[in-house]
Amino acid sequence: MAAWGERLAGVRGVLLDISGVLYDGGEGGGAPIAGSVEALARLKRSQLKVRFCTNESQKSRGDLVGMLRRLGFDISEGEVTAPAPATCLILKERGLRPHLLIHDGVRSEFDQIDTSNPNCVVIADAGEGFSYQNMNKAFQVLMELENPVLLSLGKGRYYKETSGLMLDVGPYMKALEYACGIEAEVVGKPSPEFFKSALREMGLEAHQAIMIGDDIMGDVSGAQRCGMRALQVRTGKFRPSDEHHPEVKADGYVDNLAEAVDLLLQHADK
């Protein structure tokens, strides 16, 4: 593999995944990953542009940022690209009135959305809200529509909490796709539209930006298919087999965000 200087040449901005990179979620709000608070602070003091790109769909953007600030991270709401606000834009643009299968923690993001007489279903990481009854209701709403529309806030397979691996929204999206014989529209990583909106908000072209994430598909493959570079951290949901994935090869593997920032500050934009 080429030297780091070559791999990171021309990078002017960094897109950071949040869960599994900055912190690990879990009971009591989660805990920072060792070195990440300080690494983010160093990154923000550098000349590199920084933006956060998350598929978090259990919390509103405000609650997420509040929690991260309490953990010590330098982050503000305006720096975060998240699927719930992106979904609200799509709903308004297309005149869609959703049946919401979502976590109560993110419901406030949809306060301004008309949910009467639904003509689509929005599914997010509902956690315990993925009861049989709630899934069956979403299924029935879709089956009654002439042109069933299913919007999914991400399609992650699972994430890691302190208590272990937890099913994400993706498996439930697949369940509804199979039950109804339809294909969902994904809002969030790895959707190219979602990465592009984050790049627009940073004012950079894809080749000038690098994604740092723990998810080989959602972060690494998604960003690369968008023309960006991508580093995978060996924290969060990273598994050693990711480094031998048959199809996806990150532009580099690092132990954690701190190592990624060390390398970036040393080699980027040189």
Add this chain to the structure above:
Amino acid sequence: MAAWGERLAGVRGVLLDISGVLYDGGEGGGAPIAGSVEALARLKRSQLKVRFCTNESQKSRGDLVGMLRRLGFDISEGEVTAPAPATCLILKERGLRPHLLIHDGVRSEFDQIDTSNPNCVVIADAGEGFSYQNMNKAFQVLMELENPVLLSLGKGRYYKETSGLMLDVGPYMKALEYACGIEAEVVGKPSPEFFKSALREMGLEAHQAIMIGDDIMGDVSGAQRCGMRALQVRTGKFRPSDEHHPEVKADGYVDNLAEAVDLLLQHADK
């Protein structure tokens, strides 16, 4: 289409689907389909071998047969090929100890199965048992296995109850497949192994048997891909569009089991 005499020539045994052919399920246990009790009695008095082949996975075979006998059907446990007993055979043959994600109504079928220290997951139509917690537990068991094995009792998308459409096991099987990046082994129709075990139990070759069912994929297509013939009844989940399916063509369509038995007694094995 060829005359019935030609289409039914050489048939020596009949495989009967249960739900939608003998009876319709619903509140209070369901009701026989008009003419089916008497048609089954006539069939069993004939020289044709008879066996039942069902994907029922919410009830034990004993409970299912007890319910059908109360509705007036001449049926005994030993005549029924059902996915739960077939799964138990597979578990024993392969030394598999399952984590069970199943309905309480079918749990007794697994009484003799060692479920300690699981090395596979068995999923069936668990209904309300498909909570997030139960799905997540099954997912975690699979993710901890070096070679994750998922056995699914059928893969139906949904079924109809008096209260509306209900999600079947298939969507939840798909959810776990996606979450773990694996492919489930389906035990039940339309799995060829399942049809073959029913044929073995009848002592017949595929070309000597005919399937009668209401499901164009699970019953008709499944049996035909196994080398059997298949009739579709216009009862149960039959939809008129089934008769114009682009890929699957039954060997005959009949209004109900009574008409199928009339034709079989007149033309089979001539």
